[in-house]
Amino acid sequence: MNITKKNIIYFVLIIVVAYLIAGYxxxxxxxxxxxxxxxxxxxxxxxxxxxxxxxxxxxxSGLQATxxxxxxxxxxxHNEILPIDKVFPKGTSQNEYMQxxxxxxxxxxxxxxxxxxxAAGEDITISYNGVYVASVIEGMPxxxxxxxxxxxxxxxxxxxxxxxQLVQYIEAKxxxxxxxxxxxxxxxxxTTDVTLKxxxxxxxxxxxxxxxxxxxxxxxxxEIEFSSGNIGGPSAGLMFSLEIYxxxxxxxxxxxxxxxxxxxxxxxxxxxxxxxxxxxxxxADKEGIDIFFAPNENGAIDSNYQxxxxxAEEIGTDMKIVPVDTxxxxxxxxxxx
Numbered sequence: 001m002n003i004t005k006k007n008i009i010y011f012v013l014i015i016v017v018a019y020l021i022a023g024y025x026x027x028x029x030x031x032x033x034x035x036x037x038x039x040x041x042x043x044x045x046x047x048x049x050x051x052x053x054x055x056x057x058x059x060x061s062g063l064q065a066t067x068x069x070x071x072x073x074x075x076x077x078h079n080e081i082l083p084i085d086k087v088f089p090k091g092t093s094q095n096e097y098m099q100x101x102x103x104x105x106x107x108x109x110x111x112x113x114x115x116x117x118x119a120a121g122e123d124i125t126i127s128y129n130g131v132y133v134a135s136v137i138e139g140m141p142x143x144x145x146x147x148x149x150x151x152x153x154x155x156x157x158x159x160x161x162x163x164x165q166l167v168q169y170i171e172a173k174x175x176x177x178x179x180x181x182x183x184x185x186x187x188x189x190x191t192t193d194v195t196l197k198x199x200x201x202x203x204x205x206x207x208x209x210x211x212x213x214x215x216x217x218x219x220x221x222x223e224i225e226f227s228s229g230n231i232g233g234p235s236a237g238l239m240f241s242l243e244i245y246x247x248x249x250x251x252x253x254x255x256x257x258x259x260x261x262x263x264x265x266x267x268x269x270x271x272x273x274x275x276x277x278x279x280x281x282x283x284a285d286k287e288g289i290d291i292f293f294a295p296n297e298n299g300a301i302d303s304n305y306q307x308x309x310x311x312a313e314e315i316g317t318d319m320k321i322v323p324v325d326t327x328x329x330x331x332x333x334x335x336x337x
Contacts, residue, residue: 034059036287039243046222048247053254055243060276101232112240120248123221128161140209154182163212235274237265261293269327278311285317296323
């Protein structure tokens with residue numbers, strides 16, 4: 001074969017086009033069904049009881065789209081394409097976002113631990129150390145004054161132990177008010193003044209443009225260990241709490257069933273709305289799950305449960321979709337199987 005200049009140009013063009021189709025990243029993010037992993041290898045309670053069935057954590061898979069992936073997602077059911085700035089907050093890198101999501105996952109594990117140990121009547125001690133800055137929104141008042149990882153310890157001279165305290169304090173203010181925040185950065189105590197601003201996107205609620213994670217120290221007996229790897233976000237909270245409770249108590253809560261679900265859980269055991277539940281239903285069905293818990297949101301017409309139920313009917317699964325508002329409701333359902 002004669003290698004000509006024309007052939008070389010064609011070859012280079014083919015390589016460039018192939019790269020653009022398969023490797024060039026578009027400003028879009030694809031979310032699709034992930035997996036449904038058994039929780040027994042992820043959560044280990046010292047001396048915990050074993051069960052015949054399994055509790056499962058269900059995930060949504062995500063990636064920045066290439067042109068080929070974008071086209072595939074367009075024609076594949078339960079693949080959602082989002083502008084990338086709808087996934088990653090403006091001014092926050094993907095790495096910073098993932099670190100924040102991992103911190104939220106730790107917080108979710110902690111809340112699940114508190115709920116399960118209290119329900120099982122086991123020893124638990126909680127102490128509060130302050131509130132961490134999980135992200136800072138570009139263009140908002142806190143930008144350049146507070147940074148991810150700062151530990152907020154007080155506001156206007158009053159101590160802050162939980163993120164809810166700071167949120168409630170700020171909600172009672174109005175745009176233009178200035179607050180003084182005490183915080184620690186790299187073990188140095190610091191103070192900064194921040195003027196509140198209204199968020200047009202959320203009904204003009206005032207804020208400074210940060211998200212928060214409460215720094216709690218939870219001590220339990222028997223001890224517990226989590227191995228969730230790079231899975232982030234709060235949505236496994238309900239299933240974490242059920243798996244922990246199942247290991248703490250002698251009766252087999254699973255009754256031999258494969259059980260999955262989703263929903264953020266707070267420290268009072270309330271099950272809260274999450275995103276991507278339609279994709280999680282598809283993932284759970286592929287794993288052969290028997291029972292799936294979905295946040296009921298007190299019967300709201302657009303609740304996670306309603307979307308989960310519609311998706312289950314659409315894919316023709318035999319999986320039982322169960323609405324829950326609290327950990328106690330999910331526990332009662334399993335105990336009565």
